[in-house]
Amino acid sequence: MEFSRKGAHLKNIRHLSIVTLCLILVSCTSGTSAPVTTVPPLESATQEAPEPEVQVGLPSSEITEDIIIDEAKPNAWKNIEAAADDTVYQHAQLLVAAESLVYERRNQESQEILGLIDVTQLSHSERVNLDILRARLNQAEGEHRSAVRDLGRLQRSGLTNLDQSVRIARLRAYSYSQLKEPVNMASELVQLYGLLSEDRTQQLEAGHLLWAVLSRMTLEELRDALQKTEDPIARQWYVLALALGLNSVRSDPFEYEQALNNWQQNNPEHPANELIGAGLAPGPVVSSRIALLLPLSSVNRAFVQAMLDGFMAQHAADTNPLKPQIDVIDIGDQPANVTHFYYQAVDNGADFVIGPLGVGFVNEITQYVDFIVPTLLLGETSTAGLPDYVYQFALAPEHEGVGVANRAWQDGHVTALVIRSPQQWSERAFSAFSDSWKKRGGHVIQVYDFELNQSDYSEAAKQILLIDASANRYQTIRAMMGESMKFVPRRRQDADFIYLSADSEHGRLLKPYLDFLKAHDLPIYATSHVYPGKINKIRDQDLNGIRFADMDWIIDKSERMTELKSTLEAGLSVDERVNRLFAMGVDIYNLVSRIEVLSFDPAARFHGVTSIIHLAENGRVLRQPRWAVFENGTPELIPDMAPPELGPIPKLKAGVVQATIREGRE
Template sequence: MMPRRLFSLWVMIVTLLLAGCAGVPEKEVVEEKDPVAEAERLFASGEYRSATEAFNQLAKTAREPQQTNLMLRTAAALAREDRVHQSRQILETIQLDPNNTQQQFLLKLTRAHIALMERRAEDVLRMLEQPPADGIDNAYLADYHLLRADARTILGDRVDTASELVKREEYLQNLQLIEENQEAIWEALAMMNERALARMRMAVGKNVLGGWMELVQLAKAHQLEPEILNRRVDEWHKSYPDHPVREEILKGLLERSREDIIMPQRIAVLLPFDSRFGKAAESIRDGIIAAYYSRPHHADQRIRFYDSGSEPATALAAYTRAMTDESDFVIGPLNKEAIDWIADKGNFPVPTLALNYSLEQDVPDNLYQFGLSPEEEARQVAERTWLDGHVNSAALIPSGNWGERVYTAFQQRWKELGGVVIETQQYNAEQQDYSAPIQNLLNINESQRRARALRQLLSQSIKFEPRRRKDMDFIFLAAYPQQARQIRPQLKFYHASDVPVYATSHVFTGSLDQERDRDMDGLMFGDMPWVLAGSTAHRGLRPEIEQYISSAGNSLQRLYALGIDAYNIIAALNTLKAYPYERYDGETGSLSLDPQQRVRRELTWVKFRSGRPVALDEGL
């Protein structure tokens, strides 16, 4: 039993901590037979602030040992609110019964929640390595497996993530939680490509997890073939008659009718052929044509190309002509200003897939956006490095507009996640010697100044080896191949060979050149499956049409891939919109649709090894 003085102290601490939660919207009163179960439901649903309040209120009137259990759950909920310091404060006030297995297990869970919020994924798995003892409540067992799943997600182990979620479901009773859990299983496995799922499923076997893997694999293989998909799902159901998949998920697969994914008959493509972006326009056009001929299509389907020129007004005129020609779907335009110009002049009358991202926040319902934005790639660098457990970053960027845009996108996303940029240096991309900005980035110049001051003070020669700063977790590098091949060796020269370096796809030409790219060994970057087809298990269109790629497509091959996906994803847009956990495996990445109808690309992450990119994660 907790001494009254300690309990009073705990109540005072929690009351003060929760005082900062003023303004939380009142929840609709729901009568529950078990208020503790309702608090656990809030916690399991991710409503951590409401769970904190619920556990705290229950603890005030509870008796031991339930009182201590609720205090531990309050601390866990505070940790998940990212109030780790307050969570630790509560743990310091609690005296546990060393013989109470449940309390000892809850203490372990709470510490694991703290470690997870600090992104110490390996520590979470180490803390939860031993299986729970008999007699632990189902809610705590579900939390145990969710913690392990979250840690596996951080580490990029998608099959293990799904495995832990499958185990978690055994302890869930709330139907909404079960549905959300199954969508999370699907989302984890959908991040893997079809071939990787088939390969790894063989190792898993014919169990619940194997059933999930096979179902996701079928959905990927026949995403745009509803009749075949329905037949294969029926066969799957016969093979897994007792599989716990919810009917809503199967229904979502089986009800994807031909009408939902039908290709429009008259497609207009708006591209700036007569402009300085003419070569880019030709590459996108060639990709669209390649995708068109690679898929079965009706004889009456028509694609017409319109020159949108270099000015927004010209693009609007091209869009108007496409409407006069009774087009029922539009791909383009490519220019951001042109997209906004058309939007300002009125709503898009037919579904339109713009090949860039609008500068405006509020866009018409008929507008979808899809592009190869360097800013989006920079934001993905921030997200990847955050998941990798880093906090303090340094940035080395080229001077000029492109470098500023990429850095601003990275910095904003990095700060949103909670990261810190401790140093930023610009370099002149026209030069080959980047020693000055690199030394400033690493604080080598400070080390050298200290050495000079010491020599003057002692009036004698001393041995000196410059030292770099030790407070950076990684370096964000914005560069093209010519600069990256020079910068990476110079970082090593200045004693930063052990500092992880992350970059966007711009560091790679897209063509293997092991002799020249060997200097970039160790550098990590995200790129599209089309470019990395020889380095991953991606089964795409490239091997089939390599010989038909035009010279423009070779020089701007990422835009060629954009053209392929711009055509292919048309049939998947309704599905992606209706089922947010779904993804389309495209040539430019694993594609999904956000609430603003922007197509989001999940890049494939690789590292240069012996001059060639090698996949970092499983299932690629």
């Protein structure tokens, strides 16, 4: 091993160009966000969008190489500094530095550092960590088959500790999710669930992901997996999924509960029982009489009726002889009257109240009612001090904005370009997105507000992508050179994804112009508003490539979901404009029997038809939506599982000489 050569290479890393290091500082400095530039509609905008200003904390004339290295992202660079000095040279520290850079989403630099490591200088455990890191970097490059193969070799070696085994199972499950191999993914998650037996929170998190995979597999896939699996623990997972996968069971809460009870009697020691008690099974009957307070005679009666239809359809399908009696109360369109209707419902014997539906009604009731019985409000309020038996369930645009931030960050993006409509729902969704995005460390480099009453967005797309700025640069160079040159307009390069806050009509108008101007490779994320809810391949071709979040009820086209919808919608005519409210009604009915379990157990989840549901500490119902992407005019589901972290953020081991930045050395 030639330390001088390694040291020289490391010092070359340290002496990167000032420009490159400035970019590292701008993109990675903790707590520093690029300010948002809001672009007005085209009529009032200047011809060329202004360049966003970047504040790095020091005047440019004062930035020096050493300051940049000290402040950019100190953890990884300090570890490299430790390795650069012959007196503290430690190959293990290079591995730690490489892992740190992966956490900072600087995969290319991590790869470069891995090339400096002499594997013979590492312990056995460190070599395993090195192989795990290499597999994670392969995943980042989309090389999932290679990652599965290499991690499988480690898995079979029998030489990994518990923490490493957990990381390997997570990573393999993630790769199988990207490869769309649910049977193999389920197999890895069964193993992961067993490995996490000493950590209930993490175990249930893995268990709910496992159940989401099993419940979406076809009955044929489940039977095939059962036939090929010899492990008795895994076999019973498949038996359970088959028992609950029959349509007659899925559509009838009582039969569902009976099937669960039968399985538990036959498998009292199976680890899945922990998951069953955490929301998979309904709790005991908590109500004998439910009152629904709904504004059926208001201007929004079509939406209200759809929600009621979904609720009553699920109630009708429930064969439980002890199912609750339902009182439906029309509260009209005046929020001031809701207090009277609430007390009337309780006086008539209601021991659980659902409603009212709508922000105005919810704000009114939370200010003037002393809640007597458990109540599920169909809207959200900022009123503080509500009893812990008052819950809030809403299909709010704020939740969808946060969902976009979650997914974009999960997919590895950092810099957002926002295109939004002036509609109120869009502004609410963007506000929630922006807050969530900045908390994660993401940047919003520009916000463009488009006009609704347009049919041609070509000029708007040019402004969004700074095409005119590219043309202006060409004209300047041409004038300097004094001759014509070949010119291809170049779109802006400072964004790594677009958040499109628009409905389907405007999405279809905007997306083709963005594609034409060379932004077809820029990922676009949207809320459910971009999809009307019914497949139309011809109409939605122009939405191809857009990723969006929605309900299982809307975008899951599997045989099992199709059968369930047919059963519950039988005899009804559910319009595509209100079918999300119908699904909400279905979930509300099933949520009542699980509400206590969800409120007392933070790890509990309810797998509904709108999404996977859990409760926040303030009683708010939170949904984990499904994601799809338009392909050939049709929404196609995309994997849910996030790229797993490698483990705890790497730190220097005790006893290793701590490195200092050059200026601070004695």
